[in-house]
Amino acid sequence: xxxxxxxxxxxxxxxxxxxxxxxxxxxxxNEDPNDENKELSDEDLDKRISLLVESITETSWD
Amino acid sequence: MFGAIESGKTIVFENLEENIDATIMPVIxxxxxxxxxxxxxxxxxxxxNVHPNFKLFLQTKLSNPHYPPExxxxxxxxxFSVTEEGLEDQLLALIxxxxxxxxxxxxxxxxxxxxxxxxxxxxxxxxxxxxxxxAGDDILANIKLIENLEESKRISDDIKIKVEEGKKxxxxxxxxxxxxxxxxxxxxxxxxLMNEL
Numbered sequence: 001x002x003x004x005x006x007x008x009x010x011x012x013x014x015x016x017x018x019x020x021x022x023x024x025x026x027x028x029x030n031e032d033p034n035d036e037n038k039e040l041s042d043e044d045l046d047k048r049i050s051l052l053v054e055s056i057t058e059t060s061w062d
Numbered sequence: 063m064f065g066a067i068e069s070g071k072t073i074v075f076e077n078l079e080e081n082i083d084a085t086i087m088p089v090i091x092x093x094x095x096x097x098x099x100x101x102x103x104x105x106x107x108x109x110x111n112v113h114p115n116f117k118l119f120l121q122t123k124l125s126n127p128h129y130p131p132e133x134x135x136x137x138x139x140x141x142f143s144v145t146e147e148g149l150e151d152q153l154l155a156l157i158x159x160x161x162x163x164x165x166x167x168x169x170x171x172x173x174x175x176x177x178x179x180x181x182x183x184x185x186x187x188x189x190x191x192x193x194x195x196x197a198g199d200d201i202l203a204n205i206k207l208i209e210n211l212e213e214s215k216r217i218s219d220d221i222k223i224k225v226e227e228g229k230k231x232x233x234x235x236x237x238x239x240x241x242x243x244x245x246x247x248x249x250x251x252x253x254x255l256m257n258e259l
Binding site: 011 | 144161241245248253
């Protein structure tokens, strides 16, 4: 049985990968680096959710 | 185990199979004899004084265990196994907390506030009932009581407005959180796929 606790850790890692990648790509556009929890446009939110799905799939299989 | 029964400690039997050792059956069945103010348990040729704090937990990793009716009747069953739907909701909450901590915190505060409002309303009701009970024969002549009733009504109306506002905010947070559902769905799906491999 695959441990649920380890899996939650994997999910957290998958999310942090997306956040790091996103911050890197959008660093230049974001004038205020302390502006956390910034609301994304619908388009950006869809893109971010797709990245999350992808990252969860890849990180879990790894 | 004898020591734990007499000193009031907790015992956990882990990874049980379907066959349970017959020696612990008197404990599971609570076959106590009352003697004076205490409970006596007879196991084999020993008589044990059962401490009121003694607890017994039986744990199994079997997904669908079959235990005899006498065990099922004596135990409280708690199912900790993960379901796909349950895991999906758990992952959704985790993802939203990591992605939008502000919304997760607002939702948490709303839940706390709702609880506080319910307690306030209940206290108001109790207070009103108590005042009415002790109001005497002519309620209308009791100015203090009428003032208190008006004040209670005002507080109750305020709480209702706050509850309605809270509900609207909570609904908007839920609608936003649902957008992350596909990522939670994928996570839960992979977890169960991996367990079946």
